[in-house]
Amino acid sequence: MSMTYQAQELESHFAGGHFRRLGGWVESPVDLQPELESDVGADVIVIGAGFAGLSTALELTALGAKVVILEQEFAGFGASGRNAGYLGGSIGIEFELFLKRVGHEKAKSIVRFYDESVAYVEGRLRELGIDCDYNASGIIRAGIHPSQEKKLRKSMAVGDELGSRTEFLDQAQMRARGIPPAFLFGCLQRHGGTLDPGKYVMGLRRAALQAGVKLYENTKLVSYSDGPTITCQTTHGRATAPNLVLATNAYTPQIGLLRDKIVPFRVSAVETEPLSAQQLASLG
Numbered sequence: 001m002s003m004t005y006q007a008q009e010l011e012s013h014f015a016g017g018h019f020r021r022l023g024g025w026v027e028s029p030v031d032l033q034p035e036l037e038s039d040v041g042a043d044v045i046v047i048g049a050g051f052a053g054l055s056t057a058l059e060l061t062a063l064g065a066k067v068v069i070l071e072q073e074f075a076g077f078g079a080s081g082r083n084a085g086y087l088g089g090s091i092g093i094e095f096e097l098f099l100k101r102v103g104h105e106k107a108k109s110i111v112r113f114y115d116e117s118v119a120y121v122e123g124r125l126r127e128l129g130i131d132c133d134y135n136a137s138g139i140i141r142a143g144i145h146p147s148q149e150k151k152l153r154k155s156m157a158v159g160d161e162l163g164s165r166t167e168f169l170d171q172a173q174m175r176a177r178g179i180p181p182a183f184l185f186g187c188l189q190r191h192g193g194t195l196d197p198g199k200y201v202m203g204l205r206r207a208a209l210q211a212g213v214k215l216y217e218n219t220k221l222v223s224y225s226d227g228p229t230i231t232c233q234t235t236h237g238r239a240t241a242p243n244l245v246l247a248t249n250a251y252t253p254q255i256g257l258l259r260d261k262i263v264p265f266r267v268s269a270v271e272t273e274p275l276s277a278q279q280l281a282s283l284g
């Protein structure tokens with residue numbers, strides 16, 4: 001009952017213009033690509049135009065493949081256009097949990113993969129000429145209570161064994177980096193930083209279109225048939241190819257796959273109007 005009430009209340013906020021359905025990073029593009037309304041053929045069909053789908057399409061096109069992307073809304077509509085914008089490597093991993101699941105050797109190669117991804121994205125930004133306000137500040141995992149120091153140091157030690165290079169920052173080193181006093185100490189990974197995810201995903205979209213990727217927006221995959229030739233049925237069209245890449249992220253259960261692997265959880269993020277220099281300074 002309460003869910004229904006909340007849903008109704010949210011709807012009235014949307015209707016009243018209080019909330020947006022999207023975050024502030026992206027808007028529906030002015031050059032929205034037309035819906036697929038006929039039959040098309042390709043070497044590879046990619047479903048979903050987020051970071052994964054667009055990057056896959058770009059890489060495959062560079063290898064000479066004819067690639068079609070089907071996107072139900074517009075490129076960047078999903079998590080790629082709504083995230084926090086941290087470009088981080090292995091510092092994002094919960095090492096102890098992870099180690100228990102995959103074992104030492106595999107954990108090491110996954111840590112390496114995470115760390116290489118930072119250089120990969122930095123390289124792509126340069127090669128594709130994407131300006132997304134990237135600030136290569138490094139990433140800090142910070143502690144806000146003295147009791148967290150032991151756990152942080154232990155996690156750093158496990159990470160170090162797996163090849164994740166980080167440094168401990170004490171109070172003075174945190175202050176020297178301009179971090180507000182509420183953050184007592186931290187673990188710094190020198191590579192990575194922050195970027196505007198909306199500009200990044202829209203840059204990938206632009207690059208994909210320029211590279212000749214055929215992008216159909218407003219085009220939802222409704223069903224597909226497996227076999228040597230895969231047929232993707234959309235609301236008003238059909239695409240066929242010998243290869244299919246599903247880059248549908250958390251939406252994947254909606255096409256009947258990974259239902260028992262994807263677990264919803266709630267994240268709240270607050271977005272303010274731009275802060276003045278004075279307001280920023282008052283934060284310390």
Ligand SMILES: Cc1cc2nc3c(=O)[nH]c(=O)nc-3n(C[C@H](O)[C@H](O)[C@H](O)COP(=O)(O)OP(=O)(O)OC[C@H]3O[C@@H](n4cnc5c(N)ncnc54)[C@H](O)[C@@H]3O)c2cc1C
Nearest residue numbers: 048050051052072078079080083084085086220221249251
């Ligand atoms: C609140 C939040 C904060 C985050 N912060 C960070 C961060 O700071 N750093 C970081 O690295 N990661 C962060 N992430 C994770 C990151 O955003 C995702 O891992 C990444 O964007 C996933 O990209 P993707 O291309 O796989 O999926 P998505 O960007 O979700 O793209 C999937 C696309 O598939 C389309 N689609 C789905 N079903 C269909 C269908 N049937 N037919 C056609 N199209 C379909 C969707 O419309 C969508 O555009 C965050 C995520 C969230 C939600």
